[in-house]
Amino acid sequence: MNKVIGLGASALNWLEAVGKAGIFIFQSVFRLPVRLPEAINLLIKQLYSVGVLSLVIVVVSGAFIGMVLSLQGYSILAKFGSEDAVGQLLALSLLRELGPVVTALLFAGRAGSSLTAEIGLMKATEQLSSYEMMGVDPLRRVIAPRFIAGVICMPILSLIFSAVGIIGGLMVSVAWLGVHDGAFWSLMQQSVYFDTDIVNGLIKAVCFAIAVTWIAVYQGYECVPTSEGIGKATTRTVVLGSLAILALDFVLTAAMFGDF
């Protein structure tokens, strides 16, 4: 009986936490700084910190994943004499799946953990309290620009990841393994559709961006304001963010590409 009570209590606590996080993000999104120039300045600063500074890891990872995918794809396709289809394999894999998922995982590790640690440290050093005491809502000043910047950056980073991955794959399959470049591009062009592949990939990236950035800013805002508390919150951001991405990916893939 006690186990049932414990399970029920855990479920209620979980629901309460989800509700609290929902109210938190709802209040943040609708409370951007009132003055437009200030809002734009804060947003640009965050776009740089969250997006531009994540470019290196996204570009390098995209290039290597594209190259590995080409090697693997070529070695299998060559057995069936279809090595020209490596471009098709590369583009569909990256645009539909690997681009959004791997970018989101990298984003959770680099930008998400950084957001949580930064907000957590602001809480520990009473900077958030300081905003409140000055009659400035920290949700609109600190949380909203970071959340919106994350949601804008992630899909763009995902597109960059896919583009760089295709270029990396092109270098390996065409320049190194000798696949005909005309066949590489034409098969890719024939098989990739804007609405089903590119747009669906972008929708996935937007969903992942909302989930990861939401988890990151919430964990930072609600962390225990000690060094241990900030460390745990940062870990939770990466773990929960990664799990949310993979779970959402399954649901979205089933909805977009499942044939049932």
Add this chain to the structure above:
Amino acid sequence: MDAYIEVQGLQFSRADRIIYDDVSLQIPRGKITAVMGPSGTGKTTLLRLIAAQLAPDKGCIRVDGKEVHTLSRFNLYELRKKMGMLFQSGALFSDMSVFENVAFPLEEHTKLSVDEIQVRVLEKLHSVGLKGAAALMPAELSGGMARRVALARAIALDPALVMYDEPFTGQDPISKGVLVELIRQLNEQGDITSVLVSHDVAESLSIADHVCILAGGRVVAEGSPAQILDSDDPRVQQFLKGEPDGPVPFHYPEVSADDTKSLGGAQ
């Protein structure tokens, strides 16, 4: 007494620990009130309750006649524009320079031009002796300087109420003297109500008009500095003289033997 802040029947606890048990006190308008007491009595908590950053379990707090915990978010933020708070850590915004930190409340809440803000900020920094540090970042300041910049920021909007959280802690004697003088000057220049939370007896009693001593979750003495010094309450005398033995325990209450075992402290 014309009270700017009225605390009535305040009860507040954290987890199972009672911080305040039916506390009532008044903070007079336009005066410096020192709230003193041993560490851990909840002095900072009282400031956070006055600013409505924490909500009491019972009782009410009125600031300038307004019951702060029943105000809407908008009205509370409006009221906070009339409050300045000097945090124990300074709480300067680490991504802004000294100048930007002091200018921030003016940019947020006034329609002053850039030039007017610059004049006002430099004036406030001059009053805390840090006009020359305007371009520095918080990481480049010493603890005492950070506290003085935070004070300049707290008074940037010329608030009606300034709350000081342990302003003298960790300060060298010169900085302490400067801060005492600054707090006194600020109060004399404007019609400011000041609440000073501290356990530095000499500094607090030297500038306070009204003193309130807290211990064990209650107000144990209240009055002018002279009345407090003359108090025959053993708790007040123990605190003022800094005696280890007396009714105010030095040691944190011990846990029971069973609890100690569960912590792994006893074999």
